[in-house]
Amino acid sequence: MSKAATVYDVADRAGVSIATVSRVLRSPDAVRPVTRERVLDAVAALGYVPSGSARGLAERRTGVLGLYFPGFDAADEAPALDALSGEESPPFTVVQSGADDEDHAAMLFLDEVLRGAELEAWKQGFVLMVGVGRDDPDRATVRDMAGRVDGLMVLASSVPDEVLARLARRIPVVVLSGPPRGDHYDHVTVSNAEAMAELTRHVLAQVEDAPLAFLAGPTDSPDGAQRWEGFADAVAGAGRPVEEVRVVRGDFTRASGRRAAEELLRSGPPAALIAANDQMALGALDAFRTAGVRVPEDVLVTGFDGIEAAVLSQPPLTTIRQPMIELGRAAVQVLARRLEHPEAEPIMARLPVRILLRESSLRPS
Amino acid sequence: MSKAATVYDVADRAGVSIATVSRVLRSPDAVRPVTRERVLDAVAALGYVPSGSARGLAERRTGVLGLYFPGFDAADEAPALDALSGEESPPFTVVQSGADDEDHAAMLFLDEVLRGAELEAWKQGFVLMVGVGRDDPDRATVRDMAGRVDGLMVLASSVPDEVLARLARRIPVVVLSGPPRGDHYDHVTVSNAEAMAELTRHVLAQVEDAPLAFLAGPTDSPDGAQRWEGFADAVAGAGRPVEEVRVVRGDFTRASGRRAAEELLRSGPPAALIAANDQMALGALDAFRTAGVRVPEDVLVTGFDGIEAAVLSQPPLTTIRQPMIELGRAAVQVLARRLEHPEAEPIMARLPVRILLRESSLRPS
DNA sequence: GTGAAAGCGCTAACAT
DNA sequence: ATGTTAGCGCTTTCAC
Numbered sequence: 001m002s003k004a005a006t007v008y009d010v011a012d013r014a015g016v017s018i019a020t021v022s023r024v025l026r027s028p029d030a031v032r033p034v035t036r037e038r039v040l041d042a043v044a045a046l047g048y049v050p051s052g053s054a055r056g057l058a059e060r061r062t063g064v065l066g067l068y069f070p071g072f073d074a075a076d077e078a079p080a081l082d083a084l085s086g087e088e089s090p091p092f093t094v095v096q097s098g099a100d101d102e103d104h105a106a107m108l109f110l111d112e113v114l115r116g117a118e119l120e121a122w123k124q125g126f127v128l129m130v131g132v133g134r135d136d137p138d139r140a141t142v143r144d145m146a147g148r149v150d151g152l153m154v155l156a157s158s159v160p161d162e163v164l165a166r167l168a169r170r171i172p173v174v175v176l177s178g179p180p181r182g183d184h185y186d187h188v189t190v191s192n193a194e195a196m197a198e199l200t201r202h203v204l205a206q207v208e209d210a211p212l213a214f215l216a217g218p219t220d221s222p223d224g225a226q227r228w229e230g231f232a233d234a235v236a237g238a239g240r241p242v243e244e245v246r247v248v249r250g251d252f253t254r255a256s257g258r259r260a261a262e263e264l265l266r267s268g269p270p271a272a273l274i275a276a277n278d279q280m281a282l283g284a285l286d287a288f289r290t291a292g293v294r295v296p297e298d299v300l301v302t303g304f305d306g307i308e309a310a311v312l313s314q315p316p317l318t319t320i321r322q323p324m325i326e327l328g329r330a331a332v333q334v335l336a337r338r339l340e341h342p343e344a345e346p347i348m349a350r351l352p353v354r355i356l357l358r359e360s361s362l363r364p365s
Numbered sequence: 366m367s368k369a370a371t372v373y374d375v376a377d378r379a380g381v382s383i384a385t386v387s388r389v390l391r392s393p394d395a396v397r398p399v400t401r402e403r404v405l406d407a408v409a410a411l412g413y414v415p416s417g418s419a420r421g422l423a424e425r426r427t428g429v430l431g432l433y434f435p436g437f438d439a440a441d442e443a444p445a446l447d448a449l450s451g452e453e454s455p456p457f458t459v460v461q462s463g464a465d466d467e468d469h470a471a472m473l474f475l476d477e478v479l480r481g482a483e484l485e486a487w488k489q490g491f492v493l494m495v496g497v498g499r500d501d502p503d504r505a506t507v508r509d510m511a512g513r514v515d516g517l518m519v520l521a522s523s524v525p526d527e528v529l530a531r532l533a534r535r536i537p538v539v540v541l542s543g544p545p546r547g548d549h550y551d552h553v554t555v556s557n558a559e560a561m562a563e564l565t566r567h568v569l570a571q572v573e574d575a576p577l578a579f580l581a582g583p584t585d586s587p588d589g590a591q592r593w594e595g596f597a598d599a600v601a602g603a604g605r606p607v608e609e610v611r612v613v614r615g616d617f618t619r620a621s622g623r624r625a626a627e628e629l630l631r632s633g634p635p636a637a638l639i640a641a642n643d644q645m646a647l648g649a650l651d652a653f654r655t656a657g658v659r660v661p662e663d664v665l666v667t668g669f670d671g672i673e674a675a676v677l678s679q680p681p682l683t684t685i686r687q688p689m690i691e692l693g694r695a696a697v698q699v700l701a702r703r704l705e706h707p708e709a710e711p712i713m714a715r716l717p718v719r720i721l722l723r724e725s726s727l728r729p730s
Numbered sequence: 731g732t733g734a735a736a737g738c739g740c741t742a743a744c745a746t
Numbered sequence: 747a748t749g750t751t752a753g754c755g756c757t758t759t760c761a762c
Contacts, residue, residue, distance in 0.1 A: 127506070352457050
């Protein structure tokens, strides 16, 4: 790290001009083989690595795509670790079978999207810049990123409209997931409402006219709203008045689902309970089990998200799974396309989801 | 995206010099409130976002940390997806319970390290740049990254020594995982050998003098070598000649573990089989089950890595789990420290691992 | 408190 | 085929 060699150093050492050095690196064929060799030797000898900043400035593009998240769910739980504190810690600890720190970090929404994005970015010859912006009232992080990348992918609802609009004046922005966001940005999302409608129809076909309940999410969640809409559409489409559906509300947590289900039970169980997410559905499953209400014999239950715990529950939970890896990939594709055609119409990609029919929604015949 | 405003545009509009604009953004207090407001108004009106390239060039630092991996294991399996192909695809597909595309993407080594790194980078005020370099003979990707970041984290064995040395001349490099790599770079790794030794002692205590077998990895794997060493140390330490251990070799795959175990069985099962990774251990479990050899009654089996499948196997597999999230975090910490003290001694952090004792290595008493 | 001007390291015309 | 030179957009002395 003596002092980072520059084009000038290389040029000097090779006895050529800086333009030639640049050429050797960018279009090697435009330079005579002997010269080229001399330059490459100098490059190697000096350990020259071009400055991305300088290159980016001159070229007016960076080759970097940004992916911005509102924040890690798991972040706050992380232990305060200090790897540099010294040698005092033992090289290992022994954990007995069954201890609960055997747990594996669950693959979060974010991890999967990131993986998809990284994969596709690699294919398209971009590098990915990842930013997380918790506790960031003035959105400094995302603005900072916006200055460094050729295009930005932003997870829906992580950035207020005004900020988004501002960033979009500098670089292409694609919004990931969530409901449409005006039609100024490219948007990659999933068919949540449609899938919820289909799932609802699947349930309706089994319960016919028996009473229905919906376990809703917080009122301010756009996702929750979309899911309700899909549900309501299907109900109305089946010729049933939406008003007669019993709606209980939770906050997407398992505990809230349990409470909501208990409330439901006080006036007798419905024939089916459609929940706005898996966590709440699992909570409801808990409550039903405690109350001696059988699923799926007495009541059908469905969730939404396709989290891992939903496969392992008793009974396994029917749910809808978003294609998160594909979401990340698609976002990069959209961005790459936009960079090539800046003036094209806004793109609106809608990815199919998978409805996973499992025991919790299949009434035994 | 009309044309990305610059400092000049802002300065013009606010009726000040570009120096003042810069000041407002960097040290707001150094400028009179009225002036500051005028500038901020202009910034807002123009949607000005500073260019990271220009800033990085002038400042000689980028605020970005790089994380480089050799490649995604899962990458090649990914379907060729084209999100832009149009509306033809249905909004959802229905999957019956038990179909095997219910599967969840497993959390890979990489995903966890990435998560830890991202978390810590955020804490330290850095943004993370992620690069993957499959099929990259001339290591263009990593060099490219090196030019854009203030410091680089490189997964062991993903980059040849010469390239590493070259990058290290430009920016601080920290090597992640794997065996020590000379003492020129900072290095964050885990106590694999020690943990393997301890695990071996745990097994030895149960089998006493009965015959032992080791299921080794490919000869060229540094990780495999470290694990063998830890094992051999413990065996020698127990006063048993290492030569009498039966060594069979696999390539870290489940199938190779199965074959190796079958080979072992031809000359009678050992009292314990220590495998160099989980996959092979699981393969061995398969083979033993097929042959009617009971685990742990007849033979004890252990793995290494702590992959998820190891908890779910029958019986659950004793293994050693690396703290991957912490690895990522520690790497960032080391890098941050290095950036502050460029001349400090190389740092060598060794993270503790967790030995997960499960049924496969616990002889019923 | 503010402005003028000199870089930061590179690319890309334009000359030769 | 190679060199000269003018930016790219920003930060930072150094004057005023």
